[in-house]
Amino acid sequence: MSPERDFSSRPRSRRARPLDLGLLALGVAAVLLSGHAAVAAWSARARARARVDQTRRETEEAQSRARGLEGRPEPAEALAYRGLLTAEASPPRVLADLTALMPSDVRLDAVTLSYGEPLGVQVDVVARTASSYDLFLDRLQRSPLFASVLPGEENRDGELRTSIQMAYRPPGAR
């Protein structure tokens, strides 16, 4: 039962009791505490957001670098190998090694060098006799400078005309 019934025509404002003051102080403390907690939470949120933004930027930069690396035509290792081929397998050198194996009645009509890994060589060959061609083919297959020798179709109508694909292996790359 409430002891605070009041039938006054104009209810008076009651004097604060110690309990009221205590509760008021408790309420004020709670408000201050919650305000402090709110400010701290807001600051933490701002810091977290800054960290998220920084991480996002770093991620985007990393992705950008990755995309840049992926967009390069050849990886660095390939570039280094091509540089090595260019230095040790220059076209004159390849041609010299190739002609060193050719019999006298065999000539080259065209030479195509594809620098990569390995260095591809395609030659159009004209041999006066089939035996000369066979000898040339045999020398190529035995040579350590050439590998993956793949003879093309032969035209034995008069002179023997054909093409050969092979890979050149420079001495430093073996």
Place this chain on the structure above:
Amino acid sequence: MDPRSLFELGDSPVPQTPRSRGVDPRSLFELGDSPVPQTPARAEWIRALLEPGLRSPDLAPGSPSCEVYNGRVRASRPRLFVALDAASVSGGAVARSGDGYRFASHARMALPAGALAPSPFAANLARPAEVADALRELARELSVGAAPACLLLPDGVARLALVDVPADVTAQQYARFRIVPGLPYPAGEAVIDVMPLGPGRAVVAAVRRSIVEEYEAAAMRAGITQDRLDLTPLAAIAGLLREPGPRGGLTVDVVLGDAALCLAAHEAGTLRVLRNRRRDPGPDEARRLAEEVERTAVLAGDGAGTRIRVVGPGARGLLTSWRSRGGSAEPGWRSAGPANGVDAAELPWLGGAAG
């Protein structure tokens, strides 16, 4: 100063004053022209009891006086009440302890016949100046100074009802719905408050604002600082319900006023019936009231083995009359310790100190 003089109500014979009826307040405090003259120090004692935060040097923590004081009114701090009724104004600073009510002060001033006539709609104070004079004298006897007092209006000025409050409204809102349409004055003039009795149950009361203002004006004219304003029957019922008695039995409490009375039947602390009647203090009042008690008990669902308690002016005479006819009834409450002539059962407003 011996603090027992405040609570054990000194036993030295003191002559009656012309205006007081029953007990002389000076015998309680040895104030005025009693053998121990009132001094500023004694007035400070009274003030220390009434105003929290003020403390007489004799009541310093740890002092013997303080220990006696704390031991005797441990349950509650004395609070000041000023009650008005048709025959008198009375009041005092009262505390409730485990074994009854303890008076820090008490005084009663008779009113001239017809000066105050409790009514729910007509003007109550036929002669406001005489009522204000009585209140002023009461305040002087109590040495209340500026201490705020709870003003208690007599039975007969309010419309009372026991209601079951639906769950979706407040007791105040429901009171307006239930009581206001039946009031003999415009709804805007009703001052309504409630006495909650537990979940979904309350006693609601409405008093006409102009009547409240009459009493407030009289108190102000007498220099009494009003704290709040309550109704004597509600204060009494609240105090009686705090001591509902043995479990399982029905109790009918009779709260007498000079002009009206309330009958409250309750069982195990649950108020079942509340009736409010005009009082007719004729020669056969005791018989008629016994019949009213019996009707109330029957309305509450049990007409036998009822415990009956009585408080209010005339309670002692009513109890004597009933007992002489073989009935059994008891006072609603008693003083704790010697009361020096103050019969607590005659003061229905004491229930206000139980909260």
